[in-house]
Amino acid sequence: MKYCVGIDLGSTTTKAVVVDLDGLVLGRGITNSRSNYDVACQVALAEALNSTRFGRIAGELEREGAGSAERTQLLAALEQGFREQQYRAQLALLDAALRRAVSERGEAHQAAGPDAEKLAASDALGAAVQSILERMTREAGELFAPGSKRKSDFFRDLAGSRYLAIAEGLAKKKKLPFDALAGFYDKAILEVEAEPADPTAFGRHALAAARTLVASQGAHAESFRQAIERAVESPLEEAASVGTGYGRARLPFPRERIRSEILCHGLGAHAMFPGTRTVLDIGGQDTKAIQVDDKGIVTSFQMNDRCAAGCGRYLGYIADEMNLGLHELGPMACESKRAVRINSTCTVFAGAELRERLSLGEKREDILAGLHRAIVLRAMSLLARSGGVKSEFTFTGGVAKNPAAVDALKGLVKENYGEVALNISPDSIYTGALGAALFAQRLAHGEDQSGLDEAVLAKPKKAKAGSGA
Amino acid sequence: MSTTTLKPTPPAACKDRSQERQKEMIAAHFQRLARAPETGQKNVYTFVPGNLTELLLAFDALPVLPEINALQSAMRGKSREYIALAEKLGHSEDVCSYVKCDVGMLRSGNVGPTGERLPRPDLLLLSYTGCFTFMKWFEILRQEYGTPTVMLHVPYQGGGKPTIEMRDYVVAQLKKKVIPALEKATGKQYDEDRLKELLARSAKAEEDLTWVLSTAKHKPSPIDAYFGAVYYVGPIFSSFRGTQDAVDYYRMLREEVAERLEKGLGPVTPDGQATKERYRLVVEGPPNWTSFREFWQMFASEGAVVVNSTYTKVGGVYDDGFRHDPDHPLETLANYCLGCYTNLDLPTRVDKLVGYVQDYEADGLLINSVKSCDSFSAGQLAILRAVEERTGKPGGFIESDLVDPRFFSAANIKNRVESFLQMIEQKRGGGA
Amino acid sequence: MIAPQHSKDPAPRGNGSSGGGACSSGCGCGSGASSTGSKEAPANLATLVEKAEELARDWRLDAVRAWKARTKGIAVGYLPVWAPRELLHAMGVLPVGVMGAGDDLEIIRGDAYYQSYICHLPRSVIELGLNGALDCLDGMLFPATCDVIRNLSGVWKLSFRGKLSFYLDVPQDFERELGGQFLRQTLLELAHELETRGARKLDMGALARSIRLFDENRALVRQLYTLRRDEPWRVLTSELYPVLRAGLVQPVEEHNELLAAYLDLVRSATERRPLDQARVVVSGSFCEQPPLSLLKTLERGGCSIVDDDFVQITRWITSDVDQPHNTGKDALDWLVNSFLSDSTDSPVRYCAKGRKGDDLVRRVRASRAEGVLLCAPSFCDPALLDQPMLQDALDAAKIPWTNFKYAENTGQFQVIREQAGTFADSIKLWSEA
Structure with missing residues (x-):
């Protein structure tokens, strides 16, 4: 199709x-x-096509008479299996890249002259890297076991957090330099990420997952397997x-x-x-306020200027400063009963502002609530610049996932523009x-x-x- | 406010004869300035808006325009170091980059756009028209040079029109302050007949320039009335109004544009002859000078042609019929000063822009808001909204600076320009 | 040591004394936009300062609304730095200083009008216009201060149609027959505009009386500044500042009472003792006003402010307008002449004579200050463009200085506290050495 x-x-x-x-x-x-835009686009497209094919598998399964609950369960299991296969394949790539990184370092040392001590250290590092990889491969099943939680599905994050955690333990135990181990990963992951997406990968991984899966499906096993095969093999044409x-x-x-x-x-x-007339997008680097007509055609827009104040990145700095995950900020701010007034949304001074407030004895959640309100205030200005807020109002971008930002926005929109339907998808x-x-x-x-x-x-x-x- | 034909690469593909002519005129002017210490010719530093070139020339004084030197420094890639030097001397990052660039140039040996040293001013003529910073600027230069300074306070058209009282105030200052100061600085007597001759030549050149700018009403427009026109206004906004050189230059320019018009050709851009006019824009605000070419290309490559602009009116608004009038020499100079674009109040600026969008059948208004110039920039968002409302055409807003390269973010500006053009397209076709 | 300068010759001068006296707004107050409100001054210093702070923070203009309800008069707002309050007063108009909203108001729609590189004042003024706080004003004056305020007059015309928006151009030529003539014309034009909007006809006798009321106001302010210079521990700037700002929303008669009461109270404040603080002059804050917390921060940081340019309109004209050598055909001429020849030096006024910075050095000497805080609002072109020249002059005079920027809504003072503290300490070390 x-x-x-x-x-x-x-x-x-x-x-x-x-x-x-x-x-x-x-x-x-x-x-x-990532630095290679081509690959980033390819990978995103491959992922979207994977998700398209999962949709088709669902359709085929329905045709084969699988019930709704059964389909959901099957698909979830299939996807989990698929993700695990995908992860393992990328681990293999990582393994190869790490070996190269280790041996390059070894060669560099050798070129510098015969130094027995350094060579021995180099070997020890190589062995450590291998044992990390082995352990990661062993753990792969666990990582994708039903009910397991993953903070991110990007390989870089997923593999990185495991690699570094294991490397840290190992470095301590064996008295190895952790920085060197981390350095190998940083180098290797760039290579893995530059690897173009393999168009045949979906078929291989999905079918491999299907094989382990359908075995447990008893009487329907064969028809399900065929349904999956049909979905995998039917061509998609751009x-x-x-x-x-x-x-x-x-x-x-x-x-x-x-x-x-x-x-x-x-x-x-x-x-x-379809009822949207005003769109607010707060992303990492910029904030956009857009007005559209009844056909979705843009009638006016405003973007923040070169200053990053009021963008998602500001929250990033705050999270770093507080040693919290970005996704933890909003829920914590929501606990506030009394938001602190913050006038500056300057990213450069975010840390100073925070420390000063904390030293004044303000509560963390109250400061956070104030910071969220402050960045939403910046967005309110852009909205006003672009022509105000009209019904319906759609909020998009990473910050739209942050409950404290959403609360602040709702309040301010109501104060300034009255009741307006707010959509967040x-x-x-x-x-x-x-x-x-x-x-x-x-x-x-x-x-x-x-x-x-x-x-x-x-x-x-x-x-x-x-x-x- | 520009004589941008020196170092910046002019449209390479087909360099017009008029452009060569302008280049020669400017080179000769800067040579005269460089030789002034030997020849003894006097020079007067002054500003583009409300410049009294004819009066200076009537005293054989050479005008020096620090704004033009600053923008030329930017086009030669020197402004970054000049600004850095000025900031080292205590100037704030917040303030006008023209001033800082000029201070930096002065402290670096005062080498002008042609590579020749500029003479010390014999007089600072503070034509205080449409910009408060001018006052600060010459207070700073006076402190640097210790030269005599004469203030000409031109009232702002706060009520939307110049009054007789305003004109009389300016004329009285010309008589009692400016002319005596010029007489003292040059050692010459005020010669009104000579001034009249110069003013008559001004009117001729103004007539031709106005005709050239009005050709953008045609489709396709034979000129770009912003990026291209900053070259056209160069001589008349700077040192040449009232000279035979200017009369000849504008006659030559008029003939060239008439020829392009006849052939149905579009403007010449940095990438050569434009082949298709896809968007007609009105632009408000000065250009960015540090990346002038790149900035122009963002428009040219999309087929966007500027059909009218307010920047080309900072050194004089002629499209409402004003011409220098030799029969009333001082009154006409006063009226000229009062009428410069940045001396108009905001409702009048909105009226002008609405007129430009309508009369030139533009697709929309684009504002280039420069950090340095509050006179232009403060209130531009209100102007944008008012013009959008009254014309029903989309407005776009970009931000940059005059000569501080730190405030030209090419990716950000390109993003906005393209989004604006695509928005026009989408509105037009209702499609993608 | 301090002469009671506010008892002045009550005899009218000039040729315009006829016809004055009756207040057309029917408030029974005699001539001028005076008050029928409470005349009782708080007896207690803390209460008085509290009241002043309340008025200083009164961006909703409750005091003006109350005045209008009482008197049925008209009120006209003015922006920094100078406005002919005497003329407004003489026409029965309450002059109201609009200095933004300080750190009390969140700016939402105001920001939509201004790019990030423009100072904060016009944003909050627009916000006040849009949120209805300025509805009680029958007009706005935009004095020639800088391009931002100039263009704000146009934004006002575009945004608030039908209301008086008057751009008050002031001369940068200071000769009577040139700049003086122009200013006189401008003021007559303003008077005409006000008349068409219901103000009393301009009467020169009434103007002379109003001038005297404001001369009294200026004299009281001068006494306070002199007292603070001599005994800064008595007159804390964090008190004096709100006391001055209260006058922006109060009728001058009431403000005179407040000033006199404050003067009495601080003179007799026996519990106040000298402090070991550095004596500094603050320069650069003539337009967008600093938040009160900033001044408190400076004081806590060890600085006693002994001269400043806050609420500049209270001291724009540096002596009495009504004095024998101020000649002219009528009271309007006195006002014009004072503007021409008796205005304070300011970055927004052309420095026609002498060198930039001479005046600051003179003020440092006169106030026996040990250093200067160059304290300007961010993006304030007039203040910031002057700074290098002021710094050169201070360096030449071997006067220590430091500089920092603020906005009217600055809420974070850690850096400034550090800076002011270090400066104060270093001054002390330096002067001891």
Whole structure:
């Protein structure tokens, strides 16, 4: 079947949304952004296609007569198995990269001259790395066991937290330099992340997972296995793709297939909530206030200036300063009964402000509530600049997941604009990618008359439908 | 406010004859300045808005315009070090970068845009028009040079129009303060007949410039009325208004533009001859000078042509019919000073912008808000909203600076410019 | 040592003394925009200061609303740094200083009007306009202070149609026949605008009487500044400042009483004892006003402020307007002449004679200060562009200085406290050495 894809290359994550030719969402994928934008986009797309295929598997299973509860259970188990397979494959890549890193260091030492002590140390490090990897491989099943919680599904985070934890213990026990062990990982993970996505991987991993899974399904085992095989093997063909995002100047897309993130956000929010007239997006690097009409067309927009005050990054600094996880800030702030007044949202002074408040005996939760209110105040200014808040109002971006920010926003919007319906989608992180996918869908239908292919001074490029991202 | 043809690479593909001419004029002017210590010719430092070039020339004094030196320093890539030097001397990061760039240049040997040293001022003519910073600027220069300074206070059009009282106040200052100061500085007598001759030539050049700028009403526009036009306004905004050189230059320019118009050609951009006009924009605010070319390319590469701009009115607003009037020499100079763009109140600026968007059939208004210039920037968001409301056309807002490269974030600006253009496109077609 | 300068010759001067006296607003107060409110001054210093602080924080203008309800008069706001309060008063108009909202108000819509590189004052003024706090004002004056305030007059016209928005251009030429003539014209034009909006006709006799009331006000302020200079432990700046600011929303008659009462109380405050603090002059805070907490921070940091440019309008004209050598055809001329020749030096006033910084050095000497705090609002072009010249002058005079920036809503003083404390300590060490 034919699909259209939108890819949103953000400063921290890259998102892809796959829609069919009618604009219906088939799948979503996300990965951490990395220095190689090409790979980030490929990986996000591969993830979105994986999720598309899981959707198709669900359809096939239904056709085979699997009940709803059974399907859910089967799919969950299948996905878990798939993730584990995927993880193991990447561990293998990591293993190879680590070996290279260790041996390069050894060679460097040898080149520096025969030093028995250093050589021995080098060998010890190599052995340590191997034992870390072995242990990680052993633990892989546990990591993906039913009911297990993972803080992140990005390989970098998942493998990194295990590697470093094990390395720390080992370094202490064997009196090895932890920095050297960590250094190997930092080097190796870059190589793993630069590895392009393997288009055949889904088939292999899903089928491997299916094999272990269907064995337990008794009478239906064979029909389920065939259903999965059909879903895996049915071809997916890209009809059009559009890219957007912060890094879009360097997106691996031809110019005529790139849309401004403002437009994509507007259209994406409109698709999620058709009544949307105002969109607020607070991301890591910037904040956008966008007004759209009843078709999702942007009528005005404002972005924060070069100062990062009031962006998600500000909360990042605060979390670092308090030694908390970013996701822990909001819930803690929600415990406040009396928010502290904070006037400065300067990221540079965030730490100083925090320490001063703490030294004055203010409660942590009250300070945090004040900080959340302060960044939302900045967003309120941008909203006012762009034309105010109209019903319905859709809040997107990473900060939309933060309950304290949402509470502050709700309060301030009510104070300033009265009762306005506020939409927050659990998939809000995909808003821009969804908008891009819908632009791609229009391209596929030849509706896009923006005529960027007639670029004025640059050599004309023809939009090529169907070429890979 | 610009004579930007020196070092910056001018549109390379087809350099116009007028551009060569302008370059020669400017080179000759700076040579005269460099030789002034030997020739004994006097020079007067003053500002672009409300400049009294004809009066200075009537005394054979050479004008020096520190704003132009600052923007030229930026285009030559010198402003970063000049600003750093000024900040080392105690100037705040918060304040006008033109001033800091000038202070830095002065303290680095006062080498001007052509690489030749500028003479010390014989007089600082503080034409205090449309910008408070001018006053601070010359207080600083006076402290540096210890030269005589004469203040010409031009009242702001707070009520939306110049009054007879304002004009009389300016004329009285010209008579009792400025002219005596010039007489003293140059050792020459005020010669009103000579001033009249100069003013008559000004009117001629103004007529041609106004015609050139008005050609942007055509589709496609033969000129870019912002990036391109900063070159066009150079001579008339700086040292040449009232000279035969200026009359000749503007006649030549008019002929060239007339030819382009006849052939149906668009403007010449840094990437060569524009082939398709996709967006027609009105721009408010000065350009960024540190990345002028890159900034222009962001528009040119998208087929965006500026059809009118307010920056090209800072050294004089001519599109409402004003011409220097040789029959009333001092009154006409006063009216000229009072009418400069940054001396207009905000409702008048909104009226002008609405008129530009409508008369030039623009797709929208883009504001380049520069950190340095409160006179332009403070209130621009209110202007944007008012113009959007009255024209129904979309508005865009970008932020940069005049000559401080730290405040030009190319990625951020490109992002906003492209989003703005795509928004226009989307609104137009209702499509993608 | 301190002459009671506020008892002045009551005889009217000038040629405009006829016709004055009746207050058209019907409040029975005699001429001028005076008050019928409480005349009783609080007997206790703490109570008085508390009342002043309340008025200083009165951005909702409750005091002005109460005055309007009482008198049915009209009130007109003015921004820093100078406005012809005497003229407004003489026309029965209550002049109201609009200095922003300090650190008391969250700015939401005001920020939508201004880029991040513009000072804070216009944001809070816009916010006050939009949240209704300034509804009780029948007009606004925007004095020629800087480009930001200048353009705010235009934003006002675009945003609040129908209300008087008057750009008050003031001359930068200080000769009577040039700048003086221009200022006189401008003030007459203002008077005309006010008349069309219901103010009493400008009467020169009434103006002379109003001038005297404000001369009294200036004299009281001068006495307080002199007392603070001589005995800074008696007149704490963290008290004096709200006492001055109270006058921005009070009728001058009431403010004169407040000033006189405060003066009496601090003179007899026997419990106050000299402090071992560094004597400093604060310079640069003439427009956007510092939050009170900043002044308290400086005092706690070991600085006694012995001269400053806060609430500049109370001392813009440095002596009496009504004095024998101030000649002219009427009281308006006196006011104009005083503006021309008796205004304080300021970054917003062209320095036509002498060198920049001379005046600051003179003030340091006169107040026997040991150092200068160059304390300007962020993004304040006039103050910040002056600073290098002031610093040079101070260096040449071997006067120690330090500089920092604030905004009216600064809420974080740790750095400033450190800086002021270190400065105060180093001054003491330096002067002992």
